[in-house]
Amino acid sequence: MVAQMNEEGTMPTISAERPVVTLINVFDVEPERQQDLVELLVEATDKTMRHLPGFVSASIHQSLDARRVANYAQWRSTEDFKRMLQNPEAQDHMNRATKVASAEPNLYHVVSVHE
């Protein structure tokens, strides 16, 4: 799987100063379906999510124990995120994901960053 960068070659950054909301969605998945779920989320992001208003970034993670997939996604605002939830194409992708895994999506603000 290759990282998709935008034209400037930048990467998502994490900052408590940046006015974004962060979706952290952790999926529980059977190890033999982990790769399918990764591909499904990559396709959903590439075909639909990234074209929707307010999309900032999405980073798909696979757990080393093969039992989880996590999506760390940034949206411009809670309103943009909620509008995405109403989008029929996005709903179709989300329904396909929840057929192979149980999702635990939550919205967050970054409060403290340490390096």
Place this chain on the structure above:
Amino acid sequence: MVAQMNEEGTMPTISAERPVVTLINVFDVEPERQQDLVELLVEATDKTMRHLPGFVSASIHQSLDARRVANYAQWRSTEDFKRMLQNPEAQDHMNRATKVASAEPNLYHVVSVHE
């Protein structure tokens, strides 16, 4: 809560190319304890974690519904992460956190980034 930046003022970045392991630890917490847990994790990171070998970054997130806190942390390697788990000071901080919240820590690799 103010973002802690390093001397160069950089921010954690997410990349599938970067050789780090990512800990995503989602804590379930009673809303009235959310702020305590955030402060506990900030203190643990500041006093102990960031001084340990292989620490790259930690970003503390609080959920908008007040029922979750998430730590998105990057370590140089799984070995460094496991060594941290054996550190008595780190164990002390983790024990204090699990007294106020249930933790769900998992290690990940970033597989795909979209902007």
